[in-house]
Amino acid sequence: MRVVIASRIFSPEPAAASFRLASLANALTERGDQVTVMTTTSRSGERPATRPNVTIRRFPVLRDRDGYVRGYLQYLSFDIPLFFRLLFERRPDVFVSEPPPTTGVVVRVVSALTRVPYVYYAADVWSDAAESTGAPRFVVRVLRLVEAHVLRHAKRVIAVSDGVARRVDELSGARHSVVVPNGIDTTIFSPGSSSPRSAPTVIYAGTTSEWQGADIFVRAMPEVRKRIPGARLIFLGQGSAWESLEALAEQLAPGAVEFRGVVSPDRAAATLRSARVAAVSLKPGQGYDFAIPTKIFAAVACGTPVLFTGPGPAADIIEGAGLGLAVNYEVATVADALTTMLRDRTWDPGNLAEWAEKNASLATAGRRAAQVVSDAGAGAT
Template structure:
């Protein structure tokens, strides 16, 4: 079958969506399907890490100051051209679309016009996310309306977690939802060898630091931990709405104890993770987003690095399920105590190997992509296309 995949970001851009969509494109190509990805240009260029058979078509897009496609103006700079790009594309058997909901709405309009089924990849509930950031009510209502419009028109909805599936059911989306799970390229992240910048132990937060995550708690906790374990470091990698505030607050800590990196290539992130005493992840409670799961935890365990998780939701069960880390309340003193324990323990080679082995068996993106391919193939059959239609 012919598949079109639409996403504002794609490999090699370092983001969770890029990794899982690249795995999906590869799985579709490996199954013999014709795959075309409609996405945006990447700052600095670079080739996607997909099979040669996957065709990737890019178009310029507006990015924010951090170089990310985040914000309504940025989304529309991708979605408006996408409308015409889809109309000009060869007829597909099925379209797979990634959020935001504005993209899903464009895909629904074009697919209805061309009588093509589409699949919505629900990696998140965006209207809940907008509400958690304190957006005005009218903005939340508008995002909710667009999201439901995109979801209700889909022949299938791919859910990345039980929490997302339950939230979809609460929104009235039940019968077309397939739980495929989420994962990471365990081969790519399993190559992390650790940083060779001195012997000082460090903790790393790698990924988006948004209002939903509340990653500033790790800086507050580290201020307590570093007083007990002088010479240790805290490393932040990535971007997000709270990044600037965290950087300003870090100035009050001992010089050199907090290190900041921009968004990095997956290989560089793997190197940082591979040498860390622990990786940090969080979901701030009470934001209407308690079902969320930080995918950065997958990358950490793929590198054999234990996780300290602060907050609520499925992340708490994840650390206990595989014995891959520790879950604590979203509390500064509790997090600081967990940091000290992780720094003192220092993951041994045997434990790192055990965590990597567990990750390879349980959170590999290849298995997730295979489940997605099956759901997409079933959705493509919901609207049979004749040979004349496909021309």
């Protein structure tokens, strides 16, 4: 079977979408399928990955000042050429489309012209997120119509959580979504030869967008430092909130918060191993209440307990499996929880990593997603 994946983001860019799509591509080739990825040229300084039996076709696009393909012009700079790239590509058995919905529209149109089915990989619901962040009503209405159209005509929709699947079914009016939770590469994110966790360090590893509300950890640090003078908060990654976080840290907790920027997965894993706590947040009411951040799995796979603050199913997973603490999105509550976890050494790294291997392996997620794609390409109903 021939599969073409269309995505503005792919390995080596450090993001959950890159990881899950690379895992999907690998799992498909393990089944004997031929995979072509239509994506963008890598950012300056990044070394494009090569994968056995996966053909990666890259095309230059516009990026914002942080290096992301994010924003209407940036999306169009990928989507418009993508139409012609897909149309003149050797006919596959199935397309796979990653958000945003504009990319989904391109894939939908080409699918109709070529009579090739497509699978849509829904990490979240973009129209709901746009509405919650105060986008103009007209924009939200158009985006919702576009997204619903893309979802409705997909042969299958892969949803990363039950909440996303329910919303997808509501929007599309169909019942063709399949839940495949995100996973993490446990060959990289593992306890390994862990560094001593002697320093009271908290790590936030990943994207810092406004909807994630990572500023709550910065706001909590002054109180944490009163109780644990040597406590530190380290940010790894980047995002639209990065500069505002730096300014806030300088104002509220000078010397207590460190920003290291984007690092390789290996370095991120090593840093997580050395920390006592991994910080993960979702700001309530931003359209992502049903999200389950991959940051949770990366930390747990390294044997590091998680402090999660925010709404949704992530809290139930953490509390139910004993992966750390889940608390309300309030500064005082977060400060209390951070203090408790920095002092508490009861979480066993081996147990945490074992849970991740059994429940959050990227390879397992890739194989499940590959089965969905294979069924769609084979004409399963």
